[in-house]
Amino acid sequence: MxxxxxxxxxxxxxxxxxxxxxxxxxxxxxxxxxxxxxxxxxxxxxxxxxxxxxxxxxxxxxxxxxxxxxxxAPPERALARLVSDEHHRLQAQREQLAAVRGLLPALEAEHRLTRHARGENVQLQAIRSHEVVPTLEALSLETAGELRWFRPDQWRIAEGRLADRWVAELLREGRRSRAVYPARVLEDAPEVLRRRADMGEHVRVLGTVPGRLAIVGDVAALVPTRFDLADDRVLVVRQSALVQSLTLLFESLWERALVVPGLTDDLVGPAESARRLLLDQLARGAKDEQIARTLGLSLRTVRRRVADLMDELDASSRFEAGVEAVRRGWI
CATH class of the missing domain: 1.10.10.10 (Winged helix-like DNA-binding domain superfamily/Winged helix DNA-binding domain)
Incomplete structure (x- = not known):
């Protein structure tokens, strides 16, 4: 027309x-x-x-x-300014959407809880830490569903190593397992991350992980009595609405968590994986503050590592660093 x-x-x-x-x-x-x-x-x-x-x-x-x-007006100035303004607007919008996404587990939990009859008994059982692995093994026999984990520090406890052997057996049988680790595992215990990935587990990292969590299919979930305190007691949750809510919490953080580049490559060591993770963030256009939050590092540490990376790549700008990293096959 x-x-x-x-x-x-x-x-x-x-x-x-x-x-x-x-x-x-x-x-x-x-x-x-x-x-x-x-x-x-x-x-x-x-x-x-x-x-x-x-x-x-x-x-x-x-x-x-x-x-x-x-x-x-010259486009190199006028259009560049408009593009920059639009980029900042979209970045703010993405952050707002991320905040809304973060609310979904809580909102879904409220909705699911109201759909259950008032007065329904919430099925909870308190066990000790040495009972965790036997309990998980028993629960896994009740369902063929996947395993979901928050693993903030399990590599430091004996039960974590016992769970590794049991998970390896399930993975060999074709069971699916996904785990979210804090990014500091790349420095504190990279061999744990590599071992679980080599077993076939899907692993991602996040700046911080709220606490230990194990979800077995849709049957049950194991959570500490307090996320903020170390405690020998663990709650076994069987109430379906609570299990579903914890599953939604896991999925929301899984979506935000990062895949570690080169994790399953035998030629890539822990330091190289951490470097590739930083390069991946830079390639996405993430600012230092956002990288610090994502990887659970201080802003000073992020800036130091970015500077070291640019020196290693002999780059005078982040754009040049990205181009050189691609040329070398790092990303």
């Missing part, structure tokens, strides 16, 4: 097809009279459509007035 604005390649910046056509025409000439510009837009100088289109371009800094004529 004549006169109808269609999406333009610059629509992501808020420009219509007409506005992009005018701006590109202005780029090809030193200056343009309003009458010529209006003719290009298929309208008249005195029309509100022309005034709105030109005023919007001037507000965005893309078009300037030179006496009575219109001239284009």
């Amino acid at each position: 004549p006169g109808r604005d269609l999406p333009s390649p610059l629509a992501v910046l808020g420009l219509t097809d007409r506005q992009e056509r005018l701006y590109r025409a202005l780029l090809r000439v030193p200056a343009m009279t309003p009458a010529t510009a209006a003719e290009l837009l298929g309208t008249s100088v005195g029309s509100s459509a022309f005034a709105d289109a030109v005023d919007d371009l001037m507000t965005r800094g893309l078009v300037l007035r030179a006496v009575d004529d219109l001239v284009a």
Whole structure:
């Protein structure tokens, strides 16, 4: 239909097809009279459509007035600024969406709990830490469902090593297992991460992990009596709504957690995996503050490691570091 604005390649910046056509025409000439510009837009100088289109371009800094004529602002400055502004807007929007996603487990839990009859007994059983592995083994016989884990520090306790052997047996039988570790495991116990990955477990890392958690299919979950305190007691939860809520919590953090590049590559050591994880964050355009939160590091440590990485790659900018890392096959 004549006169109808269609999406333009610059629509992501808020420009219509007409506005992009005018701006590109202005780029090809030193200056343009309003009458010529209006003719290009298929309208008249005195029309509100022309005034709105030109005023919007001037507000965005893309078009300037030179006496009575219109001239284009240099794109390397004007468009670069608009792209930067749009990038920051989208980043803020992504953070807001991430915050909403983080609320989903709690909202879903509220919804599920209200669907159960009032007065339904919540099935909880308290056991001691030495009973954890035998309990998990018994629960695994009740379902063929996958295993889900938060493993913030299990490599430091005997029960964690016993669980490794039992999980290895299930994985050999074709059972699926997923685990989220704190990013510090890459420095504290990289061999644990590599061992579980070699067994066939899907592992990811997160800056911080709230506490120990084991979920066996949809049958039961094992949680500490307190996430914030070390305790020998563990709760076995069988109430379906609570198990589903804990599963939703796991899935929300699993989605945020990061795959460790090169983890299953025998030629890649722990230090190299940590370096590739940092490179992966840089390649995503993450800022130092975001990387620090994601990897559970201090801002100073992140900046030092980025500087060391750029020195190693002989790069003067992060963009150059990314290009050189790709050339070397690091990412």
